[in-house]
Amino acid sequence: MGHPTPAAVWIWMFPLLLLESRAGHLGAQETEMLEGQECRPHEQPWPTALFQGVQLVCGDVLIDDNGVPTAVHCKKLKYTVRLGDHSLQNKDGSEQETAVAQSLPHPCYNSSNKDHNRDLMLIPRDRASLGPQVKPIHLADHCPQVGQKGTISSWSCVTSPQENFPDTLNCTEVKIIPQKQSEDAYPGQVTDSMVCANESSGADPCQGDSRGSLVCGGVLQGITSWESDLYGRPERSGIYINICHYLDWTKKTMGSKG
The missing domain is CATH 2.40.10.10 (Trypsin-like serine proteases)
Structure with missing residues (x-):
C-alpha cells in the first residue's frame, strides 16, 4: 500500500481543521459574552x-x-x-x-x-x-440587604470590554454585595446613597452605561448610575442609585x- 497523496491528506484533515476552527471561534465568543440573556417578552412590564x-x-x-x-x-x-x-x-x-x-x-x-x-x-x-x-413596579419600602438576589433588566451591552448593545431587553441575575467591597474597588466614589451588586461571572452594566434597573423581591431597589472600567476583575460591580434613600x-x- 503506497503513501497517501497530499491531496488525500488534505481531504482527510479538512473536517478536523474546520471543527477545530469552529470550536475556537465559539470559545472566544463564550469568554466574551456576559451572563445576561434575553428576558421573556413583557414578563417584566415596567x-x-x-x-x-x-x-x-x-x-x-x-x-x-x-x-x-x-x-x-x-x-x-x-x-x-x-x-x-x-x-x-x-x-x-x-x-x-x-x-x-x-x-x-x-x-x-x-x-x-x-x-x-x-x-x-x-x-x-x-x-x-x-x-x-x-x-x-412598586418602590421598595426598605433598603436592600447584603446577599439579597435581584434582577437587572436592561438594553445594556452584552459583551465586555467591547460594547455590543442588544435589540431586546436582557435580564441578568445579581446579588447585593457589601458596601465596603465597592468602596475598596472605587475609592472616594461610592456613598451611602448607592447600592452595589454584581454577578460572579462579571455580568454588570457596561462602563458609563445607564440602561437598566435593579429589582429585588418584586420591588424597585436601584436605578443604574455608573460603572467603572474594571473588566475581568472580581471586585467589579454595578453601582445603582439606592431608591430607598x-x-x-x-x-x-x-x-x-x-
Missing part, C-alpha cells in the same frame, strides 16, 4: 426607554402610571420616553411613546462636578394605558405632579 431621536439614551422603569425615575445625566434638551418595549427595532403594538415635557432633578444634585451622589431625576408623563405589557422625595414629587 421597563421604559428614553430616546433622543432614534438613539437609546437610558433604560428606566415606570413606578406609577405617570412617573419614571432616572439618572440626572440622562437628561437631554429634547427626548422621549417609551413604555412597553421589548425589541427596540421590531414593534408589537404595545409601545407608548411621548415627548418628555418636564424633568425634575433631585434638588441636592450637584451638576458642577462628577459626583454621582443624588444622581436621581423624575420624569412626569401623561398617564399610561396600563395592561399586561405595561405595568408600574429617596422614597420621601420621590413620593412627594410624583404626588404633586399626579
Whole structure:
C-alpha cells in the first residue's frame, strides 16, 4: 500500500481543521459574552426607554402610571420616553411613546462636578394605558440587604470590554454585595446613597452605561448610575442609585405632579 497523496491528506484533515476552527471561534465568543440573556417578552412590564431621536439614551422603569425615575445625566434638551418595549427595532403594538415635557432633578444634585451622589431625576408623563405589557413596579419600602438576589433588566451591552448593545431587553441575575467591597474597588466614589451588586461571572452594566434597573423581591431597589472600567476583575460591580434613600422625595414629587 503506497503513501497517501497530499491531496488525500488534505481531504482527510479538512473536517478536523474546520471543527477545530469552529470550536475556537465559539470559545472566544463564550469568554466574551456576559451572563445576561434575553428576558421573556413583557414578563417584566415596567421597563421604559428614553430616546433622543432614534438613539437609546437610558433604560428606566415606570413606578406609577405617570412617573419614571432616572439618572440626572440622562437628561437631554429634547427626548422621549417609551413604555412597553421589548425589541427596540421590531414593534408589537404595545409601545407608548411621548415627548418628555418636564424633568425634575433631585434638588441636592450637584451638576458642577462628577459626583454621582443624588444622581436621581423624575420624569412626569401623561398617564399610561396600563395592561399586561405595561405595568408600574412598586418602590421598595426598605433598603436592600447584603446577599439579597435581584434582577437587572436592561438594553445594556452584552459583551465586555467591547460594547455590543442588544435589540431586546436582557435580564441578568445579581446579588447585593457589601458596601465596603465597592468602596475598596472605587475609592472616594461610592456613598451611602448607592447600592452595589454584581454577578460572579462579571455580568454588570457596561462602563458609563445607564440602561437598566435593579429589582429585588418584586420591588424597585436601584436605578443604574455608573460603572467603572474594571473588566475581568472580581471586585467589579454595578453601582445603582439606592431608591430607598429617596422614597420621601420621590413620593412627594410624583404626588404633586399626579
